[in-house]
Amino acid sequence: MTLLTLSQVRKAFPNGTVALDGLSFGVGQGEFVSLLGPSGCGKSTALRLAAGLLEPDSGTIDYPDAKPQIGFVFQEPTLMPWADALANARLPLDLKRVPRADADAQAQAALARVGLEGFEHAYPRELSGGMKMRVSIARALAARPKLLLLDEPFAALDEITRTGLGEDLLRLWREDGLTILFVTHSVSESSYLSQRVLVMTPRPGRVSADIVLAAGRDTRLSPSTIEAQRNISNALGLAAIE
Amino acid sequence: MKSALNIILPLLVAATVLGAWEWAVTHWQVPVYVLPAPSAIAAAFAGNFSSLMGSWLSTIAVTILAFFFATLAAVSLAILFSESRMAERALYPYAITIQVTPVVAIAPLILIWVGYDRVTTAETLIAAIVAFFPILSNATLGLKSANFDLIDLAHLYGASRWQVLLRIRLPTALPNLLAGMKTGGGLALIGAVVAEFVAGSGTATGLAWRIIESGNRLEIATLFAALALLAATGILIFAALSLLEWALLRRWHESAIGA
Numbered sequence: 200m201t202l203l204t205l206s207q208v209r210k211a212f213p214n215g216t217v218a219l220d221g222l223s224f225g226v227g228q229g230e231f232v233s234l235l236g237p238s239g240c241g242k243s244t245a246l247r248l249a250a251g252l253l254e255p256d257s258g259t260i261d262y263p264d265a266k267p268q269i270g271f272v273f274q275e276p277t278l279m280p281w282a283d284a285l286a287n288a289r290l291p292l293d294l295k296r297v298p299r300a301d302a303d304a305q306a307q308a309a310l311a312r313v314g315l316e317g318f319e320h321a322y323p324r325e326l327s328g329g330m331k332m333r334v335s336i337a338r339a340l341a342a343r344p345k346l347l348l349l350d351e352p353f354a355a356l357d358e359i360t361r362t363g364l365g366e367d368l369l370r371l372w373r374e375d376g377l378t379i380l381f382v383t384h385s386v387s388e389s390s391y392l393s394q395r396v397l398v399m400t401p402r403p404g405r406v407s408a409d410i411v412l413a414a415g416r417d418t419r420l421s422p423s424t425i426e427a428q429r430n431i432s433n434a435l436g437l438a439a440i441e
Numbered sequence: 442m443k444s445a446l447n448i449i450l451p452l453l454v455a456a457t458v459l460g461a462w463e464w465a466v467t468h469w470q471v472p473v474y475v476l477p478a479p480s481a482i483a484a485a486f487a488g489n490f491s492s493l494m495g496s497w498l499s500t501i502a503v504t505i506l507a508f509f510f511a512t513l514a515a516v517s518l519a520i521l522f523s524e525s526r527m528a529e530r531a532l533y534p535y536a537i538t539i540q541v542t543p544v545v546a547i548a549p550l551i552l553i554w555v556g557y558d559r560v561t562t563a564e565t566l567i568a569a570i571v572a573f574f575p576i577l578s579n580a581t582l583g584l585k586s587a588n589f590d591l592i593d594l595a596h597l598y599g600a601s602r603w604q605v606l607l608r609i610r611l612p613t614a615l616p617n618l619l620a621g622m623k624t625g626g627g628l629a630l631i632g633a634v635v636a637e638f639v640a641g642s643g644t645a646t647g648l649a650w651r652i653i654e655s656g657n658r659l660e661i662a663t664l665f666a667a668l669a670l671l672a673a674t675g676i677l678i679f680a681a682l683s684l685l686e687w688a689l690l691r692r693w694h695e696s697a698i699g700a
Contacts, residue, residue: 247593250597251597252593252596252597271593271594273594275590277588277590277591277594279591279608279609279612280694281612281615281693282693290594290595290598290608291594291598294600294604294608295598322692322693323693324693324695342598
């Protein structure tokens with residue numbers, strides 16, 4: 200069942216830059232889809248359009264069933280430096296005026312799910328880059344979203360942290376039956392994490408290839424993961440990875 | 442050790458300067474109406490304690506009231522500016538006009554308009570005008586510095602403008618606002634003193650008036666005592682606002698961490 204459809208979306212910015220033109224794709228309920236493309240191809244713009252933070256100039260963005268609760272994770276952790284981890288994770292619930300006790304419990308549970316039990320009262324400056332990103336993910340989870348939009352969330356992190364967070368994201372996706380739209384410029388990340396990879400053209404961005412990945416990518420080094428990387432690289436016009 | 446040095450070093454400087462001053466005045470027999478010795482100033486302070494304290498209370502009351510109203514007006518206007526670019530375009534030039542017009546030049550007008558029978562109100566208004574601008578400009582900068590992604594996130598969860606203001610913009614603005622308030626606090630005192638000078642005899646009762654009066658009577662030691670009290674008040678205001686800043690920012694803002 201389709202959760203989200205973008206069809207023939209065009210978006211230009213006031214400075215004249217056409218970020219997207221003719222962008223069309225759908226995301227099924229429960230799917231983990233990566234949006235992959237070169238820097239500046241409009242991936243983040245597509246994500247913001249899907250979230251409703253931007254309006255398209257033309258084309259449609261449609262949620263066939265009612266628009267679900269959306270969780271959004273930015274490239275930077277984007278935390279409130281004046282608030283501790285718990286208050287940061289609680290922000291969506293506070294904005295929705297959820298009673299404090301319930302909000303605290305939900306935020307605390309979300310922090311525990313990303314491995315931050317015991318860090319509820321730590322301030323962002325006291326946390327490592329990876330931990331800050333975990334708080335950011337906990338904040339997205341706290342409002343119990345159906346659709347999680349992630350905008351290159353691991354791009355600024357070291358490889359070890361990135362790998363760990365990727366595993367966590369897969370676990371959360373499986374446990375919660377989430378639908379995930381994941382913007383990345385990493386071929387290996389998309390090949391391992393997602394079920395489908397939408398390859399985008401350089402600006403103005405549109406989908407140039409829609410690659411459904413085969414099952415059996417149990418580890419990052421499984422033959423089918425490597426095969427998936429080769430397919431994605433070919434679609435991107437990169438030399439095949441041997 | 443570091444914090445002890447922060448206190449000991451300035452005290453050491455004060456003791457050295459006061460000692461040298463006392464010695465120089467005695468050694469060269471400087472007339473008391475030119476430069477009284479620190480001991481004479483202390484004696485004048487003790488001798489005029491109750492009247493000086495009465496004047497101090499008058500000045501500090503005007504300063505605190507002016508600072509309060511300046512902060513209130515500046516923050517309100519800064520919020521308006523951060524919410525409406527149009528309002529900022531329309532009103533900011535006038536805020537700058539208030540800032541660049543010397544307050545001494547407009548103080549007589551304010552005194553006439555408000556009336557000499559309500560001199561405290563006039564003084565408060567004058568002092569508030571002086572304190573207003575740095576608070577406004579810093580608060581506006583702070584409110585506009587809020588992270589766009591964080592604001593987008595708030596909109597994603599259906600936040601109202603009010604919620605964005607309270608939960609994101611105002612906390613973001615806090616360090617800037619406090620910096621503006623630290624400048625504004627000192628300026629409120631300066632404004633109060635200027636207002637008293639302009640209001641002149643018969644109406645003003647504050648420290649500035651004591652300075653004029655002592656000067657006219659050649660009671661230079663009392664003049665110095667009033668001056669020292671003014672300086673101490675300025676330092677006190679700065680210290681109080683620094684303490685507030687530390688209390689509000691110590692957990693999260695770089696400027697206050699380790700301070």
